[in-house]
Amino acid sequence: MSGDLRIGIAGLGTVGGGVAKLLRDQADLLAARCGRTIRVTAVAARDKAKDRGVDLSACRWHDDARALAGDPDVDVVVELIGGSDGVARELIEAAIAAGKPVVTANKALLALHGTVLAKAAETAGVPLAYEAAVAGGIPVIKALREGLAANRVKRVHGILNGTCNYILTTMRETGREFADVLADAQKLGYAEADPSFDVDGIDAAHKLAILSSVAFGRELDFAGIHVEGIRHVSALDLAFAEQLGYRIKLLGIAGVTDHGIEQRVHPCMVPLAAPIAHVEGVFNAVFVEAEPVGNVLLTGRGAGEGPTASAVVADILDIARGHHAPVLGLPPSRLAPGETAPMGRHYGAYYIRLMVKDQPGVIADVAAAFRDNAVSMESVLQQARDPSGPVPVVITTHETEEAGMMRAIQRIAALGSVVEPPRLIRIEAL
Numbered sequence: 001m002s003g004d005l006r007i008g009i010a011g012l013g014t015v016g017g018g019v020a021k022l023l024r025d026q027a028d029l030l031a032a033r034c035g036r037t038i039r040v041t042a043v044a045a046r047d048k049a050k051d052r053g054v055d056l057s058a059c060r061w062h063d064d065a066r067a068l069a070g071d072p073d074v075d076v077v078v079e080l081i082g083g084s085d086g087v088a089r090e091l092i093e094a095a096i097a098a099g100k101p102v103v104t105a106n107k108a109l110l111a112l113h114g115t116v117l118a119k120a121a122e123t124a125g126v127p128l129a130y131e132a133a134v135a136g137g138i139p140v141i142k143a144l145r146e147g148l149a150a151n152r153v154k155r156v157h158g159i160l161n162g163t164c165n166y167i168l169t170t171m172r173e174t175g176r177e178f179a180d181v182l183a184d185a186q187k188l189g190y191a192e193a194d195p196s197f198d199v200d201g202i203d204a205a206h207k208l209a210i211l212s213s214v215a216f217g218r219e220l221d222f223a224g225i226h227v228e229g230i231r232h233v234s235a236l237d238l239a240f241a242e243q244l245g246y247r248i249k250l251l252g253i254a255g256v257t258d259h260g261i262e263q264r265v266h267p268c269m270v271p272l273a274a275p276i277a278h279v280e281g282v283f284n285a286v287f288v289e290a291e292p293v294g295n296v297l298l299t300g301r302g303a304g305e306g307p308t309a310s311a312v313v314a315d316i317l318d319i320a321r322g323h324h325a326p327v328l329g330l331p332p333s334r335l336a337p338g339e340t341a342p343m344g345r346h347y348g349a350y351y352i353r354l355m356v357k358d359q360p361g362v363i364a365d366v367a368a369a370f371r372d373n374a375v376s377m378e379s380v381l382q383q384a385r386d387p388s389g390p391v392p393v394v395i396t397t398h399e400t401e402e403a404g405m406m407r408a409i410q411r412i413a414a415l416g417s418v419v420e421p422p423r424l425i426r427i428e429a430l
């Protein structure tokens with residue numbers, strides 16, 4: 001490809017509008033960096049009249065986004081509608097079939113259909129770029145696929161959802177309520193169209209599925225990921241975490257274990273001494289442990305208009321330069337099957353908070369449940385907060401197998417003296 005690079009953008013929301021503005025604002029810089037002019041020639045969006053802070057009146061307007069694939073004035077299709085099926089998927093498939101490079105930020109679509117789409121793109125010899133889909137503005141796909149290409153990855157973990165990290169940080173710092181802080185994250189353009197994807201851990205799992213595929217050279221296995229969100233993390237747990245020397249973070253973790261590759265997303269107690277404990281607000285972080293490089297930590301803004309547009313435009317620039325790496329880091333025929341180790345075999349330490357009636361024998365019953373399931377307690381903390389009501393009891397354990405821990409928790413939950421479902425948060429050594 002030479003001459004001007006003509007861009008068609010589908011979806012002009014937070015990210016699409018940001019991309020159009022960034023291509024306008026950095027036009028000279030981008031042209032200098034790739035030796036070509038990059039122009040938006042066509043768009044598809046729902047509301048023609050909406051002011052997006054960028055003049056798109058010279059662009060061809062498509063009411064049906066799928067028409068961008070067949071538009072003769074579009075060289076590259078940029079999909080920023082979202083959703084794991086429907087128009088976004090059909091547009092990408094049509095663009096690949098038409099031999100047009102695709103740039104997308106759509107992690108939901110890639111997590112569910114990434115292997116099939118990567119195969120279609122490779123067969124057609126068409127770039128399918130998705131840097132914005134994982135950790136927003138952090139160039140983590142480029143780092144893993146290119147900068148760290150000579151390494152064998154052992155483990156990758158990180159803060160992969162800006163909305164959750166913003167909520168956990170703000171709740172801890174201000175004592176504000178969950179729903180109130182989530183509304184802020186939505187106003188700031190961080191949250192997904194359906195914010196339950198954020199707070200229930202699904203968005204982080206989408207990103208982990210992609211990250212883990214690129215890191216370990218495997219087909220994607222979103223369905224195999226153990227996923228928990230942050231709805232049950234309370235102000236009480238945030239305060240106990242600090243008291244015990246931890247901070248609570250929603251992490252995505254994928255790593256090599258004796259039972260295969262484990263993939264999990266859940267709130268974690270992270271030691272205050274770990275750098276990731278201090279990655280706050282909308283910032284994301286990705287920590288890669290690999291041989292021979294050792295440890296690599298990447299951090300930056302994981303959501304919002306500017307950071308996400310930065311990643312989308314970097315992908316466009318790669319296409320303008322003719323730079324093209326295998327979609328998932330390996331030719332699709334070389335990818336290993338995407339199988340995930342069972343969560344029951346996870347081995348780690350735990351924080352458990354119980355709300356109990358303050359009466360004799362409670363701790364003995366709880367200790368018996370742990371003992372009978374080979375779980376060794378590390379510490380027990382009981383503080384009466386309200387003499388008239390139930391009191392919190394916090395237990396931390398030594399490392400143990402998840403299956404035994406779950407059996408113990410089930411037995412503890414059934415005790416008459418335990419008045420709420422036990423809250424369990426895994427402790428990560430990091």
Ligand SMILES: NC(=O)C1=CN([C@@H]2O[C@H](COP(=O)(O)OP(=O)(O)OC[C@H]3O[C@@H](n4cnc5c(N)ncnc54)[C@H](O)[C@@H]3O)[C@@H](O)[C@H]2O)C=CC1
Nearest residue numbers: 011012013014015044045046080081082105106303304308
């Ligand atoms: N907001 C963020 O910080 C980030 C978002 N992403 C991803 O980027 C994509 C876009 O996200 P946002 O811009 O935040 O969402 P958004 O909801 O602000 O924008 C999506 C836009 O697509 C439009 N749209 C919906 N159906 C359409 C159709 N059939 N044809 C044309 N336009 C249609 C909507 O009207 C809306 O304006 C999603 O896949 C999201 O997961 C990725 C990284 C960060």
Ligand SMILES: N[C@@H](CC=O)C(=O)O
Nearest residue numbers: 161162163190192303
């Ligand atoms: N909703 C996502 C947006 C970026 O991927 C997040 O909060 O991280």
Ligand code: NA
Nearest residue numbers: 131134136138
């Ligand atoms: Na990224």
